[in-house]
Amino acid sequence: MRFGWLEYIIQGIIVLSLIEFALETLPDLSVKQIRMLRYFETGSISIFTVEYVLRILLSRPPKKYSFSFFGLIDLLAILPFYLSLGVDLRSLRAFRLLRLFRILKLARYSHAVQRFHRAFIIAREELLLFGATACIVLYLAAVGIYYCEHAAQPDKFRSIFDSLWWAVATLTTVGYGDIYPITGWGKLFTFVILIVGLGIIAVPTGLVASALSKARQEQEKEASPDRDVG
Amino acid sequence: MRFGWLEYIIQGIIVLSLIEFALETLPDLSVKQIRMLRYFETGSISIFTVEYVLRILLSRPPKKYSFSFFGLIDLLAILPFYLSLGVDLRSLRAFRLLRLFRILKLARYSHAVQRFHRAFIIAREELLLFGATACIVLYLAAVGIYYCEHAAQPDKFRSIFDSLWWAVATLTTVGYGDIYPITGWGKLFTFVILIVGLGIIAVPTGLVASALSKARQEQEKEASPDRDVG
Amino acid sequence: MRFGWLEYIIQGIIVLSLIEFALETLPDLSVKQIRMLRYFETGSISIFTVEYVLRILLSRPPKKYSFSFFGLIDLLAILPFYLSLGVDLRSLRAFRLLRLFRILKLARYSHAVQRFHRAFIIAREELLLFGATACIVLYLAAVGIYYCEHAAQPDKFRSIFDSLWWAVATLTTVGYGDIYPITGWGKLFTFVILIVGLGIIAVPTGLVASALSKARQEQEKEASPDRDVG
Amino acid sequence: MRFGWLEYIIQGIIVLSLIEFALETLPDLSVKQIRMLRYFETGSISIFTVEYVLRILLSRPPKKYSFSFFGLIDLLAILPFYLSLGVDLRSLRAFRLLRLFRILKLARYSHAVQRFHRAFIIAREELLLFGATACIVLYLAAVGIYYCEHAAQPDKFRSIFDSLWWAVATLTTVGYGDIYPITGWGKLFTFVILIVGLGIIAVPTGLVASALSKARQEQEKEASPDRDVG
Structure with missing residues (x-):
């Protein structure tokens, strides 16, 4: 608590360093800009x-922190940089992704992670149950559309795996438009599977929301155990 | 319960055999890969x-199982394979789909099916009511867009059935982009029908969710009948 | 109640006649098929x-029915047919749409209409409030994207009305893909307006759902006034 | 209350003047139409x-209104017009947007703004918490799809910023179809991130809805403090 402002600075640097990570992927950076990003990267790693x-x-018992969950996260957030100094530049690409571990450093300050964790424990069984059901619905949708559309569009619905991609894009209502039924039977099947499937796919999302609200109630109950929360 | 680990193995084989079903549809399989899939198919059928x-x-009364629901499912899951041995290879394609009956074998181990069944019984009347209402909204949307767009896009909005396809893709918010209004009136109509229709189409999905939560409360009540669940 | 089976027959004929209405719009009907559809149309109108x-x-007081709501609906459902016999065939197209009035005949048997009516009364004020708010969000989204994208895509985002079409398709998450931002500012604006707007657009849909559940509780309360429904 | 009908007229003129704002952007207006829009603009500004x-x-204390929130809004709604008379026509475009301030005049009459304000205060902490979580999910989705698709589609997924645009369009289920994965890994990643992400992105929307319903309960409680609202 005494170092509250320090924590905000660390969080700010983490966010900036995630933006820097994204900026590095821009295709048309000048040499000067690349150098500035390197400087920022080196500076942020120094602070970490x-x-x-x-x-x-x-840390009071000296080894307590270094073997704790956040100790390992903090190590993983800086290790890729130092390892990349020792190896040649070709394999740098693989190391880049490791740098994303620093996003987990944000978890230390986040109550959301804690609440998601609790919500997951509350709804674990149901999430698995309806997650599996959703997968079966997706599978059946894929098999159905494959048999309806494969003959008419052999290049789009090449196999059940292509059909699965269609099922995912359709039942989540994303609908990119790269793959869609053109036959009458395919369209009828899409209509039926949407009517049945939307309800089933929507269930896990609803479970997450209701479990999160339960998790909050529990936290409030613990904070004020004498008050009765309905 | 004694054979719990056996049930997990059977379930695992069912899932693997569904994946094998999908793999078979891949267009560019080598002869070797096809042979391996055949071996796996034969092996899994043997186990079933x-x-x-x-x-x-x-089964204690010897005929009890074989005429039960799951007995018939288990028979249907293996029968297509043995039938396909007797007939020539041309009609194999039709038999393939019959092999999907083994997905129902998973239902034996699934509490989700039971809960969906209960939820359907709880919300049956309302689901039918609002399902029919949703169909009427889809129909009116299709008629409306047909009269707005048929003149401008006679090749896309050829008949009310094409318009129905548009209505399904639009009111479920999938929006593939293969068919959409281009006239001012068509766009205005889409705006109005979306504002009105989204609320109505969303009702059945909400009914499924709330009926499932009721079904769970009932199950919990039965599990602990002395406790009062609000 | 005595004529329950008759009502189901009437409902069935209404649904069949709506399907016939859709079939008539098919572009490549043979003369024989058109004649059959005409016969069915004449038959159903005779029954109505x-x-x-x-x-x-x-009807007991003889004029009670003919001036009631459903009496007028029933008249409007058959009138277009008889009027079309008197006039020449050119204006038939306009009469076709009048035939859709028979869809309102279904309302007689529908509890859903009644419940939507009640739900609308319960949530009327809020629906108007948040419906207007949603319209303002759509307007602001349209103005914003117009200023971001008009210079880059003058043919797509020609005026704020084209932008409104984009706003409707985007904030309802339909996303046809016929019109979308390509500039950096346009994409950033889309991101912000989606984060803010989805919550606001979702409110009216949620209001409909919660008002419908209240309407059901009221109906149940009336059906059993001595029981206390929480 | 005495001037209730006057308020409705002012509101009507505001709405008409927003429509006029949109009409001005139409590309093919005749000189006559432009002149009519100018006349209406001048007329509405005169009334304001x-x-x-x-x-x-x-206003009773004479300066109370002119320095109040709505006094400033009302000034901002008419100022751009008078300023545009003094400067030359080139910079008119920038002033046009300023005219949108009159949309805030509607807020005076709107209970929705008040309720959104309250709801925001109720759910502020949680909205920030899950808003930040949603941003992290979008970021991780963008990084993941960049590494899956950059090699296959270097022109579409040029940098993580292009990928972010994909993540926004996908996780809000808009799915324009201008950018989508084509590799197997990219499609698998999309499937996973959709299953996980939809639940998380849906949370803030749910928070807004539940906070709004709490805000209404509070308002009703204040209106009837003796009645006990559960």
Whole structure:
């Protein structure tokens, strides 16, 4: 609590360093811009390293922090940078993704992660149940559309795996428009599977929402145990 | 319960055999890969057959299982394979789909099916009521857009059946983009029907969700009849 | 109640006659098929006429039915046919749409209409409030995207009315793909307006759902006034 | 209350003047039509000016209104017009947008704004929490699809910013179809991120809805403090 403002600074640097990660992928960067991004990267890693070393030194039982969950996260957030100094530049690409571990550093300050975790525990069984049901609906939708459309569009609905892609894009109502039925039977099947499937696919989303609201009630109950929460 | 691990194995084989079903539809399989899929198919059917025979032998009143719902499902899951051995290869394609009956074997282990069944019974009347209402909204949307767009796009909105396809894709918000209004009146009509229709189409989905939560409460009530569940 | 089976027959004929209405719009009908559709149309109108005449004769105060809501609906459902006999065939197209009035005949048997009516009364004020808010959000979205995209795509985002079409298709998440932003600012604006707008557009849909559930509770309360419904 | 009908007229003129704002952007207006729109604009501004002057004169402590929130809004709604008379026509375009401030004049009469304000205060912390979580999910989705698709479609998924646009269009289920994965890994990743992400993106929308219903309950409680609202 005493170092509250420090935590905000660390969080700010994490967010900036995620933006820097995205900026690096821009195709037409000048040499000057690349150099500036490198400088920022080196600077942010230095700060994370100082933070890591301080946390190790300050943790009361000295080894407690370094083997804790967040200790490992903090290590993983800086390790890729130092490893990349030792190896040649070709394999840098693979290391880049490892740098994303620093997004987990944000979890330390986030109550959302904690609440999602609780909500997941509350609704775990049901999520698995209806998640599996949703997968079966997607599978049946894919098989059905494959038999309706394969003959008419052999290049689009080549196999059940292409049909699965259609099923995912359709039943989540994304509907990119890269693949869609053109035969009468295919369209009729789409209509039926949408009517039946939307309700089933919507169930897990609803479960997450209701479990999150239960998780909040539990947290409020713990915060004020004498008050009765309906 | 004693054979819990056996049930998990059977379930695993069912899932694998559904994946094998999808793999078979891949267009560019080598002869070797096709042979391997055949081997796996034969192996899984053998296991299902052994399971079927054992279940017949072990059921206390000998004929109870073989004429039960799951007995018939288990028979339907293996029958297509044996029938396909007797007939020539041309009609195999029709038999392939029959193999999907084994997906129903999963229902034996699934609480989700039971809960959907209960939820359907709870909300049956309302589902029919609002399902029919949704169909009428789709029909009116199709007629309306047909009169707005048929003159401008006679090749896309050829008849009310093409317009129905548009209505389904639009009111479920899938929106593939293969068919959409281009006239001012058509766009205005789409706007109005979306504002009115989204609320009506969303009702059945909400009914499924709320009936499922009621079904769970009922199951919990039965599990602990002395506790009062609000 | 005594004529329950008759009502189902009438309903069935209404549904069949709506399908016939759609079939007539098919572009490549043979002369024979058109004649069959005409025969069915004449037959169904005859039945509706008999029903109308019987209802007039049987209604206790003789004029009560003919001036009631459903009496007018029943008249409007058959009138277009008889009017079309007197005029020449050119104006038939306009009369076709009048035939859709028979869809309102279904309302007589529908509890859904009644419940939607009640739900609308319950949530009327809020629906107007948030319906207007949704319209303002759509307007602001259209103005914003117009200023972002007009310069880059003058043929797609020609005026704010084209932008409104984009706003409707985007904020209802239909997303046909006929019109979308291509500039960086346009994409950023779309992101912001989606985050803010989805919540606001979703409110009226949620209001309909919750008002419908209230309407059902009221109906249940009336059916069993001594029982206390929480 | 005495001037209730006057308020409706002012509101009507505001709405008409917003429509006029949209009409001005139509590309093929005749000189006559442009002149008519100008006349209407001048007329509506005159009415707003009269309203502004009257409100200033009638407010009891004379300066209370002119420095209040709505006083400033009313000034901003007419100022752009008078400023545009003094400057040359080139910079008119920038002033046009300023004219949109008159949309805020509608807020005076709107209970929806008040309720959204309350709902925002109720759910502020949670909205920020899950809004941030949604942003992180969008970011991770963008990074993931970039690494899956950049090699296959370097012109579509040029950088993580293009991928972010894909993530926004996909996870809100808009799905324009201008950018979508074509590789197997990209499609698999889309499937996973949709299953996980839809639940998370849906949370803020649900929060807005539940906070709005709480805000209404609070308002009703205040209106009838003796009645107990559960």
